[in-house]
Amino acid sequence: MSNRERFELSGSAVIDNIIDVLDRVLAGQDRPIALHEPYFPGKEWEYVKECLDTRWVSSVGRFIERFEVELAEYLGVKRVVAVVNGTAGLHMALKLVGVERGDEVIVPAVTFVATANAVAHCDAVPHFADSEMSTLGIDPTKLSEYLAGISVMRGEECFNSMTGRRVKAVIAMHTFGHPVDIDRLVEVCERFNLILIEDAAESIGSQYKTKQTGNWGKASVFSFNGNKTLTTGGGGAIATNDEELANLAKHVTTTAKVPHPWEYRHDRIGYNYRMPNINAALGCAQLEQLDDFLRLKRSLAERYLKEYANCEGVSFFREPDFASSNYWLNALVLDEQYAHLRDVLIERGQERGYSMRPLWIPLHKLPMFQACPRMDLSIAESLSTKVVNIPSSVFLGKEHDEA
Numbered sequence: 474m475s476n477r478e479r480f481e482l483s484g485s486a487v488i489d490n491i492i493d494v495l496d497r498v499l500a501g502q503d504r505p506i507a508l509h510e511p512y513f514p515g516k517e518w519e520y521v522k523e524c525l526d527t528r529w530v531s532s533v534g535r536f537i538e539r540f541e542v543e544l545a546e547y548l549g550v551k552r553v554v555a556v557v558n559g560t561a562g563l564h565m566a567l568k569l570v571g572v573e574r575g576d577e578v579i580v581p582a583v584t585f586v587a588t589a590n591a592v593a594h595c596d597a598v599p600h601f602a603d604s605e606m607s608t609l610g611i612d613p614t615k616l617s618e619y620l621a622g623i624s625v626m627r628g629e630e631c632f633n634s635m636t637g638r639r640v641k642a643v644i645a646m647h648t649f650g651h652p653v654d655i656d657r658l659v660e661v662c663e664r665f666n667l668i669l670i671e672d673a674a675e676s677i678g679s680q681y682k683t684k685q686t687g688n689w690g691k692a693s694v695f696s697f698n699g700n701k702t703l704t705t706g707g708g709g710a711i712a713t714n715d716e717e718l719a720n721l722a723k724h725v726t727t728t729a730k731v732p733h734p735w736e737y738r739h740d741r742i743g744y745n746y747r748m749p750n751i752n753a754a755l756g757c758a759q760l761e762q763l764d765d766f767l768r769l770k771r772s773l774a775e776r777y778l779k780e781y782a783n784c785e786g787v788s789f790f791r792e793p794d795f796a797s798s799n800y801w802l803n804a805l806v807l808d809e810q811y812a813h814l815r816d817v818l819i820e821r822g823q824e825r826g827y828s829m830r831p832l833w834i835p836l837h838k839l840p841m842f843q844a845c846p847r848m849d850l851s852i853a854e855s856l857s858t859k860v861v862n863i864p865s866s867v868f869l870g871k872e873h874d875e876a
């Protein structure tokens with residue numbers, strides 16, 4: 474047997490061992506097991522039925538306001554404006570903080586495509602930043618050094634000397650619910666006078682130091698899509714401590730209609746981005762259970778962490794020291810030498826009943842973003858070859874939690 478064959482054989486055994494761990498952690502669950510399924514064990518049915526019974530199913534109703542107030546309280550922010558989805562929320566947030574046609578907005582190369590799409594929806598240009606291994610989010614030190622090299626300040630504003638465009642904002646994304654190192658990123662934003670937006674789509678309930686994510690951005694955006702930790706079917710929210718921005722967000726997302734009992738008067742080009750009451754009803758029911766959900770998710774993550782501690786070829790991604798993560802999607806990081814077996818792992822996992830996914834393709838590799846400005850993205854590119862998500866639904870944590 475050649476060394477090469479021996480190596481392939483041992484690689485194959487390593488992959489099977491990685492999946493054996495899933496067999497142990499997820500024993501007793503029905504197969505196939507999805508990556509992240511919604512879970513409705515509370516008052517979801519009751520509240521949705523109330524919408525149907527009262528016929529308040531659309532963009533006005535008591536659940537919308539309640540959801541906004543309760544979510545703001547939960548996050549510890551002044552205001553929340555509920556919207557149709559996270560992408561629309563990001564689009565609005567960027568517009569409201571003053572991102573204009575032709576501006577550049579710093580976004581991580583490793584994120585869901587919606588982060589960069591929202592920038593493009595403003596006719597602005599995503600400018601891709603690299604990630605750091607310890608958080609999977611933007612590397613503040615690398616960003617700071619990079620900006621020092623390419624930027625010029627004109628008055629208060631930061632410009633990209635390579636493209637001549639204004640650099641207006643940074644979107645921090647909390648990957649899989651793990652907070653980026655926000656304090657360090659805030660320093661970078663202050664140094665270059667950039668506005669911070671948090672794409673907290675994945676991090677509902679996650680804490681950075683002592684506060685929930687969503688507290689640092691001038692505006693922060695959550696998603697309540699069906700695969701997120703808390704779901705409203707489809708939905709999102711803009712969170713902010715700026716009252717004026719919140720009032721404007723509410724106005725612009727409701728077609729910019731001037732309040733009046735019967736007249737249709739609109740004072741600017743608005744959007745139809747309000748969350749319908751029926752979705753907010755689901756959200757209210759889910760929010761009542763969020764702390765339980767987080768406990769279950771952390772219980773599952775702890776079990777994975779323990780079981781993968783001594784598994785060859787792979788490590789379980791752990792929350793950064795300064796954070797308490799919601800562990801939205803659990804992630805494995807393959808050792809460099811096994812990264813070429815990533816797709817084998819995913820395919821064999823699938824055969825054995827486990828839905829697994831690779832990390833997103835870094836966005837600068839997608840056709841519509843190939844020509845966008847970017848820094849060195851070596852960590853992003855390396856991560857994309859070796860990070861794999863494993864089943865993470867809230868209810869999978871149940872058995873361990875109760876045991």
Ligand SMILES: *Cc1c(COP(=O)(O)O)cnc(C)c1O
Nearest residue numbers: 558559560585587588674696698
């Ligand atoms: C889910 C998600 C979004 C978009 O949310 P939608 O509600 O699906 O529009 C944006 N950014 C990130 C990082 C996400 O994971």
